[in-house]
Amino acid sequence: MGRIQLDQVKKTFGDVTVIPPLDLEIEDGEFVVFVGPSGCGKSTLLRLIAGLEDTTDGTIMIDDHDATRVPPAKRGLAMVFQSYALYPHMSVRKNIAFPLRMAKLDQAEIDRRVDGAADVLNLTDYLDRRPGQLSGGQRQRVAIGRAIVREPAAFLFDEPLSNLDAALRVGMRLEISELHKRLATTMIYVTHDQVEAMTMADKIVVLQAGVIEQVGSPLELYRRPRNTFVAGFIGSPKMNLIAGAEAAKHSAATIGVRPEHIEISETEGAWKGTVGVSEHLGSDTFFHVQCEASPEPLTVRATGEVSLSYGGEVHLTPRPEHIHRFDGQGLRID
């Protein structure tokens, strides 16, 4: 079981309110990602759930028990830290066994669980090494191993992949998703990287300044962002947001069009513009186009290899069914 409910949870540090009263429900077995820009309170929220910070107000329920004042060790949650937080003077085996030793399990049971975890995470050959002798990815796996041997109600991940290089990050992303499918345990994952959020989550919680902007599945957030913040945050490259006269034509304060929903043509289209920098990725080409409809350059995606010369004239046509409309407060208009 791993059902977590936050009811009017609030956190202040002195005069600074980091998290205004907030409600959130996390169902058993869900993979929930907290995503938002740096300093949005997502890590604080995770630490509140873990019990490493005290709530200023409100209640945290874990499996229908009030856990607000329960010390971290008794909440049945395991956490993987950004720095991995491995114990440098202990071997990998002792690191993974540490929570079990603290729980005073007998040695045979400890060995069984550590070997099991090492097997799942491909760490069997490294059990006698120290963390300092491991690569970043291996350390990450040791940190995960230390979490899974406890058989917790839920896993908490605090930006676990941000210290890894790009290639390793993609690999570990898959491994964590795989682990979630296999264990079917609740996981709460904090990241500032919307790609990680989109690829791994069952449910994404978008946070800004401690406030939940939207909760939903990755595709819900992609298709129907509730406001301009979510619209700009989810999706890569980010959505083009156009205010002013062009938006007024659609009777909105701001309209948004994703780069993949704009047709680019050298001959005809709705908006005329000039090509700026082009980014060639092979599978896609991204153009930054300065056009009359918007003061900011628009990003446009073309599939495959398309070449347009710098400074050349192009025409853009947004697909009407994919134009998102937002009102003066930045909220979505349906």
Next chain:
Amino acid sequence: MATRHSRSAARLMLAPAVILLLGWMLVPLTMTLYFSFKRYLPMRGDSLERGLDWVGFENYARFLSSSSFWPSVQATLVIVGGVLVITVVLGVLLAMLLDQPFWGQGIVRILVIAPFFVMPTVSALVWKNMLMDPINGILAHLWRFFGAEPVSWLSDASVQSIILIVSWQWLPFATLILLTAIQSLDSEQLEAAEMDGANPLARFGFIVLPHLSRAITIVILIQTIFLLSIFAEIFVTTGGSFGTRTLTYLIFQRVIDSQNIGLGSAGGVYAIILANIVAIFLMRIVGKNLDR
């Protein structure tokens, strides 16, 4: 330091310092060795100009057979050991305390370091006259306030008193080194241990103490070097009586009080041997911490 040219230039520039240091060490060491095999009693008219008599190992035998030799070795080891235990244990506790955020942290940290800046002679005098004096000392007043008989510290508990004074001087050093070590401990490690169910005592034993082991090693090694040669504290307070005559102090008495330079030099050689024995033991016990 990449090219051959820059490497030889570096060697050339280092040379004066190395030669000076080597001379500083070798000249006194050679002279000590030389005198230790000679009969050298200035009061009886012996002098370098007139030439000194070679006496072989007689000085060594006399120093060793003296009834005060073994007690002085024991006093040295007890004082060094006592100070090490007190400074390391209290140093760890104080360092953890000072690492906590509290109001006036900066000033308190400076105050804690202050005793280290007081000259040994001065601090020993302050302890002797202000604190430990059996009639006018603060401790005597305190004892009397509670209706107890004042302790004449420097005669009845002389070794403990010396340990107390020297510990007071060296505690800031230990605290300072250990504080910087504690500050480098990753707080996420402690949080991880907390989530893993380690209570405060287990967190101290499994996380903080292993993290400090290297710093503790350094504190022990450096302090031992200096503590083996403490002198001013004993000279000012007990003058070597009441069982506080360390090997250093014994050598001083042989050379200055008895005016026997040959005998004192032989004692100096024994002191070098003792220091090396202690150093080897320390390296064996704690030195392996430095390899990690």
